[in-house]
Amino acid sequence: MxxxxxxxxxxxxxxxxxxxxIAASGPIGGLSAGGADTLSNADPGLRVFGPSPVLxxxxxxxxxxxxxxxxxxxxxxxxxxxxxxxxxAAESFxxxxxxxxxxxxxxxxxxxxxxxxxxxxxxxxxxxxxPGENGGLxxxxxxxxxxxxxxxxxxxxxxxxxDGGAGIAGVNNGDxxDGGSAGLWGNGGAGGVGAxxxxxxxxxxxGNGGxxxxxxxxxGNAGAGGAGGDATNLIGxxxxxxxxDGGSxxxxxxxxxGGAGGDAxxxxxxxxxxDGGAGGNTGLLFGWAGDxxxxxDATSTTGDASxxxxxDGGxxxxxxxxGDxxxxxDATxxxxxxxxxxGGSGGSDIYNGTAGDxxDGGxASATSxxxxxxxxxDGGxxxxxxxxxDGGSGGSxxxxxxxxxxxxGGSGGGSGLMQDxxDGGSGGGxxxxxxxxxxxDGGSGGGTSWANGYHxxxxxDGGxxxxxxxxxxxGNGGAGGADGPGAGxxxxxxxxxGTGSTGSTDGTSGTHG
Numbered sequence: 001m002x003x004x005x006x007x008x009x010x011x012x013x014x015x016x017x018x019x020x021x022i023a024a025s026g027p028i029g030g031l032s033a034g035g036a037d038t039l040s041n042a043d044p045g046l047r048v049f050g051p052s053p054v055l056x057x058x059x060x061x062x063x064x065x066x067x068x069x070x071x072x073x074x075x076x077x078x079x080x081x082x083x084x085x086x087x088x089a090a091e092s093f094x095x096x097x098x099x100x101x102x103x104x105x106x107x108x109x110x111x112x113x114x115x116x117x118x119x120x121x122x123x124x125x126x127x128x129x130x131p132g133e134n135g136g137l138x139x140x141x142x143x144x145x146x147x148x149x150x151x152x153x154x155x156x157x158x159x160x161x162x163d164g165g166a167g168i169a170g171v172n173n174g175d176x177x178d179g180g181s182a183g184l185w186g187n188g189g190a191g192g193v194g195a196x197x198x199x200x201x202x203x204x205x206x207g208n209g210g211x212x213x214x215x216x217x218x219x220g221n222a223g224a225g226g227a228g229g230d231a232t233n234l235i236g237x238x239x240x241x242x243x244x245d246g247g248s249x250x251x252x253x254x255x256x257x258g259g260a261g262g263d264a265x266x267x268x269x270x271x272x273x274x275d276g277g278a279g280g281n282t283g284l285l286f287g288w289a290g291d292x293x294x295x296x297d298a299t300s301t302t303g304d305a306s307x308x309x310x311x312d313g314g315x316x317x318x319x320x321x322x323g324d325x326x327x328x329x330d331a332t333x334x335x336x337x338x339x340x341x342x343g344g345s346g347g348s349d350i351y352n353g354t355a356g357d358x359x360d361g362g363x364a365s366a367t368s369x370x371x372x373x374x375x376x377x378d379g380g381x382x383x384x385x386x387x388x389x390d391g392g393s394g395g396s397x398x399x400x401x402x403x404x405x406x407x408x409g410g411s412g413g414g415s416g417l418m419q420d421x422x423d424g425g426s427g428g429g430x431x432x433x434x435x436x437x438x439x440x441d442g443g444s445g446g447g448t449s450w451a452n453g454y455h456x457x458x459x460x461d462g463g464x465x466x467x468x469x470x471x472x473x474x475g476n477g478g479a480g481g482a483d484g485p486g487a488g489x490x491x492x493x494x495x496x497x498g499t500g501s502t503g504s505t506d507g508t509s510g511t512h513g
Contacts, residue, residue, distance in 0.1 A: 176208070
C-alpha cells in the first residue's frame with residue numbers, strides 16, 4: 001500500500017529532510033486570518049495528519065482559513081496591487097477612481113438646448129415674479145411693485161400691469177408706486193396708496209397716491225389711482241397727500257377712478273386736505289370714463305382748515321359715459337377760517353354719450369371764525385351729439401360766531417344735437433348763530449345747439465341763509481341755458497330765502513334762457 005511504502009523508508013530523502021517553507025511570510029493567498037506566518041517541515045516529528053507520516057485524524061494547527069479581502073468599488077483603481085508575498089498580496093488596495101461621474105454628451109446637449117429654449121421663450125412669454133418686474137415681451141402679467149415701487153407692465157400683446165406698491169415713510173417721500181400698464185389687451189394696475197405721516201410737532205405731509213396704469217390699447221380696464229396718505233400732528237401744519245390719477249383706455253374699455261385725497265388733522269396749525277385724483281379717460285370708440293377722486297377732509301383745533309379739491313372726471317370718445325367730478329373735502333376748525341374744497345368738473349364727450357356731472361363742493365364749519373362752502377364743479381359738455389352734464393351743488397357753511405357763506409353751484413354743461421343741456425347746481429346754504437349768513441348762488445343751465453323737443457338746462461336754485469342774530473341773505477338763482485333752433489330755453493333757478501334777526505333778504509330768481 002502507499003502508506004506502507006512511504007512509512008517503511010526510515011532514511012529521509014533530501015527532498016523531505018530539508019527545512020522548506022510551505023507558506024509565505026504574509027497571509028497565504030488571502031486565506032489565513034492569523035497565527036504563524038509559515039509552516040515548515042523542519043521538525044522531523046511533525047505529522048501532517050497524525051502519528052503516521054502521512055495520515056492522521058488530528059488536524060494541523062496552521063490550517064488554511066478564510067481572510068478578509070479589501071472590497072473594490074465600481075470605478076476604483078485596479079492599479080497599485082503590489083504584493084509583498086510572491087504568491088498573494090495582503091496589503092490594502094488603492095481607492096483612486098478609474099473614471100469620474102458618468103456623462104453622456106448627447107444628453108447634456110439636449111439639456112442645454114432645452115434650458116436655453118425655455119429661457120428664450122421666457123423673454124416673450126412669462127409673468128413677472130420679482131417686485132415690479134415686467135411680464136414677457138409679448139405675453140405675461142407684470143408683478144406688483146414693492147414698497148413705493150411701480151408695478152410691472154404687461155406684455156405688448158396680452159397681459160395686465162401689476163399694482164403699484166404702497167408708499168412708506170422715508171422712501172420716495174412716502175408716495176405710492178404707479179400701476180403698470182397693459183399692451184394691446186389687458187388691465188392696468190392700480191396705483192399704490194400714499195404713506196400716512198404723523199408727528200407730535202413740526203409740519204407733516206402725507207404721501208401722494210400712485211397713478212393707475214393704462215389698460216390695453218385695444219381693450220381693457222384701466223387701474224384706479226391710489227389714495228393719498230393722511231397727515232396728523234399736534235403742533236404744526238398738516239397737508240394730506242394727493243390722490244393718484246386713474247389710468248386711461250385707448251379704444252374700448254373703462255377708465256380708472258381717481259384716488260381720494262388724504263385727510264389732514266392738526267391741533268395747532270393749518271390743515272389742508274389732499275386733492276382728489278383725476279378720473280381716467282375711456283376709449284375713443286366705447287366705454288366708461290373714471291370718476292374723479294374725493295378731496296381730503298381738513299380739521300384744525302386752532303388754525304385754518306381747507307378741504308381738498310375733488311378730481312375731474314375722465315372724458316369719453318364716441319359712445320358711452322364720461323366720469324363725474326369728485327366731491328370736495330370738508331373743512332372744520334374750532335377757531336379760524338374753514339373753507340370747503342371745490343368739486344371737480346365732469347368729463348366731456350367728443351361725439352356721443354352722457355357727459356359727467358360736476359362734483360359737489362365740500363362743507364365748512366367753524367365754532368368761531370369764518371366758514372365758506374366749496375364751489376360745485378361744472379358739468380361736462382355733451383360734444384357733437386351727447387347729453388350735457390349737471391353742475392355740482394355748492395357746499396354748505398355753518399359757524400357759531402362769525403360769517404357763513406354757502407358755495408356757489410356749478411354750471412350745467414352744454415349738449416350736442418338732439419340732447420338736453422345740463423342743469424346748473426344749487427347754491428349751498430349758510431347758517432350762523434351770531435353774524436352774517438349768505439346763501440350760495442345757483443349755477444347756470446347748459447345750452448343746447450339744435451333739437452326739436454329738447455331743451456337747454458335749468459338754472460340752479462340759490463342757497464338759503466339763516467342768521468339767529470344778524471343778517472341773512474339768500475343766494476340768487478342761476479340763469480337757464482340758451483336754446484338752439486327748434487329747442488326750448490332753460491328755466492332760471494329760484495332765489496334762496498334769507499332769514500335774520502336784523503335783516504332778511506331773499507335771493508333773486510334766475511332768468512330764463
